[in-house]
Amino acid sequence: MAKTKYIMYECAYCHKPTKMELVGEMQNGTEEPAQKLWYRCTRCKHSALVERQALSKTKNGDGTRIDRGACTVYAKDQVFKVGQLIYHSEWDDVGKVVAKQKTSDGTQAITVSFEKLGERKLIENVPLAEEHETVQEVPTQV
Numbered sequence: 001m002a003k004t005k006y007i008m009y010e011c012a013y014c015h016k017p018t019k020m021e022l023v024g025e026m027q028n029g030t031e032e033p034a035q036k037l038w039y040r041c042t043r044c045k046h047s048a049l050v051e052r053q054a055l056s057k058t059k060n061g062d063g064t065r066i067d068r069g070a071c072t073v074y075a076k077d078q079v080f081k082v083g084q085l086i087y088h089s090e091w092d093d094v095g096k097v098v099a100k101q102k103t104s105d106g107t108q109a110i111t112v113s114f115e116k117l118g119e120r121k122l123i124e125n126v127p128l129a130e131e132h133e134t135v136q137e138v139p140t141q142v
């Protein structure tokens with residue numbers, strides 16, 4: 001028999017984490033596994049679409065962490081997509097790209113929601129050879 005899968009998830013109707021029952025997947029017409037799953041709140045019986053990615057990380061950080069193995073290591077010459085998971089080796093933190101923007105001088109930037117550090121802006125698509133032009137040298141006091 002099919003196994004019933006339960007998760008703890010914040011129900012939009014109950015406004016608190018509730019036990020939710022998996023009722024199906026949303027087919028997206030591609031060969032990739034469905035990114036959104038239908039869950040039904042066992043409390044109020046309302047159904048909700050839950051993103052698969054949201055299942056691996058909860059907002060309140062109750063110990064569930066982004067799998068570092070699923071992350072792309074951040075480098076400023078790379079180009080990232082919204083929703084992509086990245087690992088910042090200097091900060092030793094993992095996060096998810098939540099937005100992309102272009103600064104006034106034409107530099108591309110991404111906003112990343114890090115697990116430990118919170119939201120941070122990082123530059124992207126910067127050729128490594130031009131690195132020195134974007135780094136601000138801080139004069140050392142003698």
Ligand SMILES: [Zn+2]
Binds near residue numbers: 011013014018045
């Ligand atoms: Zn509910």
